[in-house]
Amino acid sequence: MDAAIDETRRRWPLASAAFDALMDRAPFDSIEDGLVQESLVYSHLQAGPEFKAWRAATPVAHRSTTTPPPEPVVTFGRAAGILDVRLNRPEVRNALNVAMRDEWLDALAVAHADPSLEVVISGNGPSFCAGGDLDEFGTFPSPGEAHHIRLQTSIGAAIARIAARVTFYLHGACYGSGIELPAFAARVVAAPDTRIALPEIGIGLIPGAGGTVSITNRIGVERMRRLTLSREVIDAETALAWGLIDEIAIR
Numbered sequence: 201m202d203a204a205i206d207e208t209r210r211r212w213p214l215a216s217a218a219f220d221a222l223m224d225r226a227p228f229d230s231i232e233d234g235l236v237q238e239s240l241v242y243s244h245l246q247a248g249p250e251f252k253a254w255r256a257a258t259p260v261a262h263r264s265t266t267t268p269p270p271e272p273v274v275t276f277g278r279a280a281g282i283l284d285v286r287l288n289r290p291e292v293r294n295a296l297n298v299a300m301r302d303e304w305l306d307a308l309a310v311a312h313a314d315p316s317l318e319v320v321i322s323g324n325g326p327s328f329c330a331g332g333d334l335d336e337f338g339t340f341p342s343p344g345e346a347h348h349i350r351l352q353t354s355i356g357a358a359i360a361r362i363a364a365r366v367t368f369y370l371h372g373a374c375y376g377s378g379i380e381l382p383a384f385a386a387r388v389v390a391a392p393d394t395r396i397a398l399p400e401i402g403i404g405l406i407p408g409a410g411g412t413v414s415i416t417n418r419i420g421v422e423r424m425r426r427l428t429l430s431r432e433v434i435d436a437e438t439a440l441a442w443g444l445i446d447e448i449a450i451r
Contacts, residue, residue, distance in 0.1 A: 205429040212401050214250050216429060219406045223425055226416050231360050234413035239350045242408040243343040250404025255338040274303035283310055283317045290325020296377045297333035301353060308358045319362065322369040331376030356410030359384040369451045370394045380411030383418050388445045390436045397433040418443050
């Protein structure tokens, strides 16, 4: 494990150093403060050479920013006091793009408006969410504007405000935002096939969906350092032992 962390720091020194500096400030005074600090570091790295080198070497595959989705990328309905929210881009393992972000926020707005609702969030297809849509990485207008947009449209902040009423059901690949966002909720249930990782350092970034706040609050600073800098994939049993999830079960 130490060798993997050393290799990460050697290959991506700027992102690793920025992440270490951020973790030196954790745990944060509040969720809001942590999200601001994380976003500032993330925006700075988006303009940096390590991320630019990754983007230049990584072709855009799906052009999701220009092709309208054929159907809702987040579906939701309410029945018997439960708001059932489902991510619905199974063809790309529910990769989180701007359209999904906006529709997810619309679904959460229903729960914010009705305090009686319990919220259940899951994903259609082979994985809950394999992380951010790589096609959209690097399409920000400027680091400052990206920082502002990120804070104004934070799914993590929206979940945190109603966390006691939210349960996530995870399965398959749960990478990046696919674990950062569930970690804000009061209850996270994972299927036995769940695989969890934070691969962002490998593209010159840090976790940017709130994970330095949400995951750190669940597993502590040192395990958060290990998970991020090693870029290891952990299974459901390890996640349960660490407190990153609350139960292993099939929904």
